[in-house]
Structure formats: C-alpha cells, structure tokens
Amino acid sequence: MLAGLQRVTFEYFRNEVNPQTGLIADKDQPGAPSSIAAVGLGLSAYIVAVERALLSRADAVERTLRILRFLNSSRQGPEADATGYKGFYYHFLDMQTGRRASDSELSTVDTAILLAGVLTAGGYFTGDSTDEIEIRALADHLYRRVDWTWALNGGATICHGWRPESGFLTYRWDRGYSEAIMLYTLAIGSPTYPIGPDSYRAWTSTFEWRKIYDVEYLYAGPLFIHQLSHLWLDFRGIRDDFNRRTGIDYFENSRRATHVQRQYGIANPLGFAHYGEHCWGFTASSGPGPAVLTVNGVRRTFYDYVARGAPFGPDDGTVAPWAVVASLPFAPEIVIDTIRHAIERLNLKDDRRYGFEASYNPTYPAHGRNPHGWVSPWRVGMNQGPIVLMIENFRSECIWKIIRECPYIVDGLRRAGFRDGWLGR
Numbered sequence: 001m002l003a004g005l006q007r008v009t010f011e012y013f014r015n016e017v018n019p020q021t022g023l024i025a026d027k028d029q030p031g032a033p034s035s036i037a038a039v040g041l042g043l044s045a046y047i048v049a050v051e052r053a054l055l056s057r058a059d060a061v062e063r064t065l066r067i068l069r070f071l072n073s074s075r076q077g078p079e080a081d082a083t084g085y086k087g088f089y090y091h092f093l094d095m096q097t098g099r100r101a102s103d104s105e106l107s108t109v110d111t112a113i114l115l116a117g118v119l120t121a122g123g124y125f126t127g128d129s130t131d132e133i134e135i136r137a138l139a140d141h142l143y144r145r146v147d148w149t150w151a152l153n154g155g156a157t158i159c160h161g162w163r164p165e166s167g168f169l170t171y172r173w174d175r176g177y178s179e180a181i182m183l184y185t186l187a188i189g190s191p192t193y194p195i196g197p198d199s200y201r202a203w204t205s206t207f208e209w210r211k212i213y214d215v216e217y218l219y220a221g222p223l224f225i226h227q228l229s230h231l232w233l234d235f236r237g238i239r240d241d242f243n244r245r246t247g248i249d250y251f252e253n254s255r256r257a258t259h260v261q262r263q264y265g266i267a268n269p270l271g272f273a274h275y276g277e278h279c280w281g282f283t284a285s286s287g288p289g290p291a292v293l294t295v296n297g298v299r300r301t302f303y304d305y306v307a308r309g310a311p312f313g314p315d316d317g318t319v320a321p322w323a324v325v326a327s328l329p330f331a332p333e334i335v336i337d338t339i340r341h342a343i344e345r346l347n348l349k350d351d352r353r354y355g356f357e358a359s360y361n362p363t364y365p366a367h368g369r370n371p372h373g374w375v376s377p378w379r380v381g382m383n384q385g386p387i388v389l390m391i392e393n394f395r396s397e398c399i400w401k402i403i404r405e406c407p408y409i410v411d412g413l414r415r416a417g418f419r420d421g422w423l424g425r
Contacts, residue, residue, distance in 0.1 A: 001340065003052075005325070006391040009355040010049050012384040013042040021098050022066035027378040028354065033092040033101035037110045039067060040117030041385025044232070044399055047124045048392045061131050064121050068138040071118075074098050080164045087146030089114060091161070105161035105169060108151050112183040116232045118142050119409070123402040143408060148187035148195050156202040158183060158195070177207050177220045179228035181250070189412025200416045204242045212311060213263040217256035218246070221309020223283040223323040224386075226254040230329070231389045234400035237421025238413065249421075255330040262334050264310035271298070272317035273362035274372065277334075278341035282310040283323040285359040285383070288366065288374035289316065295363060302364055317363035317373075321356040326386035329394045354379040355387065 016025040018034070024042040026035035046063055049055035055063075074083035081099045084090060088111045091104040122139025125132040151158050157174035173180040184203065187195045210219040220226060229235075235250040243249050248256075265280030289302035302316045309315070321342045328335045342356065358376040366374040392398050403409050404422055419425055 001343070002328075002336075002391050002395070005339070005355055006048070006052070006388055007054060008353075009384050009387045010045055010054055012354045012379055012381065013045045013049075013388070014055070016381065017042075017063070018095050020066075021070040022063055023070070023093060023095055023098060024381055025095060026092060026382075027358075027380040029378045032095070032378075034095050034098075035092060035110070035381055036089045036107070037091075037113040038381025038385065040114035041231075041381060041389070043067060043117030044120045045385055045388045047120060047402070048388050048398060051392070051396070051398055061125060061129075061135065064125065064135055065131055065138075068118065068121070068135060068142065070098060071114075071142055072138055078164055082164075084111075085162070085164075086150050087111075087142070088151070088162075103163075103165075105163050107161045108158055109160070109173070109180060109183050111146065112180075112186050113228070115143055115146070115186055116182055116403075119406050120232065120399060120402050123406050143186070144190070144192045146186075146190065147193045148190050149193045151187070152195060152199065157199055158187060174203050175206055177218050177225060179225050182229040182233060185229075185233065185409060185412035185416060187412070188415045189408040189410075191408070191411075194415075197415050197417060201241065204240065207242055209246060212260050213267075215256050215260050215263075217248075217260065218242075218250075218253045220257070221282070221312055222307045223257065223261055223281060223309075223320075223327065224307075226257040226330075227323070227326045227386060227390070230254060231326075231386055231393070232399055232403045233409070233413075234393075234397070234404060234422065238418045238423045239420055240417040251330065254327065258327040258331040259334065261310045261327075262338075267311075269311070270315060270317075272315070274319075275317075278338045278345075279319060279362075280310070280338070281320045281323040282308045282315060282318075283320050284308070285318060285320040285323070286376050286378075286380075287316055287318040287359065288361050288364040291364075293365065295365060300363065302361070316361070318359050318361040320359045320383070322358065322383040322387050325356070326390045328390050332394065354384060358383050 023034035024038045026032045046060040050057050050060045076084050088106045090100040091107040091110050092101040094101045118139045122136045125135045153159050153168045157172045160169045160171040162168050184200045208219045239249050261280050265275045268275035284307040286305050287303045289304045291302045324338050358380045360375045362373040364374040
C-alpha cells in the first residue's frame with residue numbers, strides 16, 4: 001500500500017515541471033507559479049525515485065542539473081523582477097521565466113527548504129562523472145552564497161522575508177515552535193555568512209510546553225510544523241538544550257503531537273462529520289471557504305487556505321490526508337490504519353493521478369464526485385513531497401542517511417547545541 005502511494009504521488013514531480021528550467025509547480029492548477037519549496041522537495045524526491053527504480057539515475061541527474069544550473073544563473077539582485085537576492089529566492093517564481101511571481105516575498109524558510117533539497121542532491125550524487133561533479137559544485141556554491149547575517153536585519157532572530165518595495169517583513173522566526181529548525185540549522189552551519197547560536201536560543205526560549213489529553217509535549221497546532229524539518233533531519237536521539245530540559249527529543253515530540261491530533265479527532269468537540277480514530281490530520285491546507293453556512297442547524301465558518309490545528313484550531317472540518325502520511329515514521333501504529341481507511345472507506349484513492357487529494361471536508365455541503373463532501377480540486381507540491389520523503393524515511397531512512405553525512409548540517413546542529421545520538425558528544 002505504501003509503495004503504491006509513494007509511486008503514484010511521485011508522478012507529480014515527474015510531470016509538473018518546466019522542461020527548460022526544471023522549476024516545479026506549486027500546484028497542478030493551470031497557470032500556477034513555481035514554489036521554491038516544491039523545488040526543494042522535488043530534488044529530494046528524485047533521489048527517492050532512483051532508489052525505488054521509478055526514475056533512472058541518468059534522468060535524475062539531468063533533472064537535478066537543470067534546476068541547479070537555473071538557480072545558479074538566474075538573476076540575483078534587488079530588482080523587483082529578479083529570481084532572488086543575497087542567495088535567497090522568492091517564494092513563488094513564474095513557471096516560464098523563473099522571475100518573481102505574484103509580488104511574493106523573498107522567503108527565508110522556503111529558501112531553507114529549497115537548500116535542504118539542494119544539499120541532499122549534493123550528498124547523493126557522489127559519482128565521478130562530469131555531471132555529478134557539477135551537481136556537487138553547484139550545490140555547495142548555492143548554499144555558501146546565502147547571506148544569513150543579512151536576514152537578521154540587525155535583530156537577534158531571522159526575519160520571515162523581504163520585499164524590494166518595502167524591505168524586511170515585520171515578522172521574525174521568534175514566536176514559538178515552528179518549522180524553522182531547518183532554517184536555523186542551515187544559517188548557523190554556514191561557512192561563509194553564519195549567524196550565532198544565540199539566535200537559535202532566542203527562538204527556542206519562546207517554546208511552549210503543554211499537557212493535552214494527558215500528553216506532555218512541545219505544542220504547535222498544525223501538524224506540518226512537527227514534520228517539515230524532519231523530512232531531512234533525523235532527530236532521533238539528538239538533543240539540544242530545550243530537549244535536555246524536557247527529557248525528550250524532537251522526534252518523540254512529533255510522535256506525541258501525532259497522537260494528540262488523533263485524540264482530537266476522536267473527541268471531535270465541534271461535532272464535525274466523520275472525525276474519529278481514522279479521520280484526522282489538521283494542518284495548513286486549502287478548504288472550501290470562505291463561507292458562513294448553517295449545516296444541520298449549526299452555524300459554521302469555513303476557511304480557504306489556513307493553518308488548521310488541533311486542539312485549539314482553527315478547525316472547520318477540513319482534513320488533510322497527506323499530513324497523516326507525513327507522520328508515518330513517528331507513529332506507524334496509528335498512521336497506517338488511517339491511510340487504509342482513507343483509501344478503502346472514504347474513496348480517497350492512492351491510485352488516482354498523483355494519489356491522495358490534498359484536503360477534503362465531509363461537513364461542507366458539496367455535490368461532486370466524492371460522496372464525502374468537499375474535496376480539493378488540486379494537488380499541491382508542498383503536500384506531495386512529504387508523502388514521498390516520509391514513506392521513504394520509514395522504509396529505508398534514505399534521506400536521513402544522506403543528510404547525516406552533510407558537514408554543514410552537522411556543524412549547524414552542533415553549534416546550536418545538539419549532542420548525543422548519531423551526532424556524538
């Protein structure tokens with residue numbers, strides 16, 4: 001079942017690609033821009049595809065080089081129509097030209113996701129051919145040229161992003177647990193423009209330890225927060241200062257967060273349709289809104305795209321199957337049965353084009369091809385990638401093993417205070 005889901009999900013990264021630049025679409029909606037995070041996920045997905053004989057090594061090398069060459073040669077500058085600046089890249093790029101799209105921000109965290117894929121490619125393609133040597137050289141160059149100190153903008157923590165029209169965004173990665181562990185690891189481990197470990201500690205000082213459903217853990221509502229950095233970083237047994245105080249590592253924390261989500265589905269305090277032990281997965285995703293409707297006598301607010309979470313919301317009845325799959329390494333004892341339920345009972349087939357729907361809402365009154373309410377019409381690269389990578393980390397630890405050998409990642413984790421486990425003392 002898992003192999004089939006992984007295989008059909010990977011097809012997104014084979015097909016939703018610009019053949020000239022290698023850029024990967026944010027979603028399969030016609031006219032959608034590229035997402036640089038989807039590109040980072042795609043670079044890692046190509047490696048999984050080679051390992052699972054879904055793609056030849058030669059094809060993966062060609063696709064990887066096309067992306068890295070584009071990233072290297074595209075314009076870096078303060079102009080509003082550039083591709084990036086200071087080594088960072090805009091969140092969305094035009095699929096045809098590769099230039100900034102949708103007036104998007106120069107995104108620090110999305111650049112980190114992109115670079116995670118870049119470094120994974122550099123660590124995997126270790127052959128002596130001219131092309132594989134070039135992959136390693138480009139990966140190294142793209143990482144080294146990022147000016148992480150610039151992204152501090154004079155503060156203690158990293159800014160969310162920057163726009164050429166108005167400068168740095170107001171928000172920083174300094175407010176509670178988030179997907180920023182990968183971001184800080186890359187920034188601290190840089191051999192060229194590193195930030196200090198005090199930035200990491202300033203961020204972790206805002207973490208919130210809570211007890212929910214008799215489970216104690218580092219709280220964050222959306223499930224993706226507990227998954228995204230784990231796509232590449234193996235946190236089993238390695239601990240920073242915060243972990244040493246709480247007694248658990250971030251992998252165990254994600255296991256607990258996954259169980260809390262399931263418990264919330266079982267409790268179903270807002271009375272949404274189908275919630276239960278096999279219907280959960282609350283994360284950032286598209287929904288059927290915006291709309292306010294009365295459903296079975298209850299006035300409901302439905303959202304479009306929002307970071308849904310459990311148990312404190314927001315929650316409008318929308319469930320994301322991909323988020324369940326991305327927790328597979330943490331809690332297979334509850335994830336596998338939930339995947340099977342989605343396939344067999346909810347008709348969210350793993351063998352359709354690109355696999356699972358991105359999200360669905362059984363409560364929203366919709367009339368379509370699925371009898372279980374509203375279903376997202378599009379697949380999203382940021383959803384597809386975690387399915388491919390986390391199934392593989394569960395099956396073989398492939399991506400984790402590659403990144404454990406990356407000296408920049410090792411340096412970043414150690415400087416941030418991580419010890420023990422595979423890192424050693």
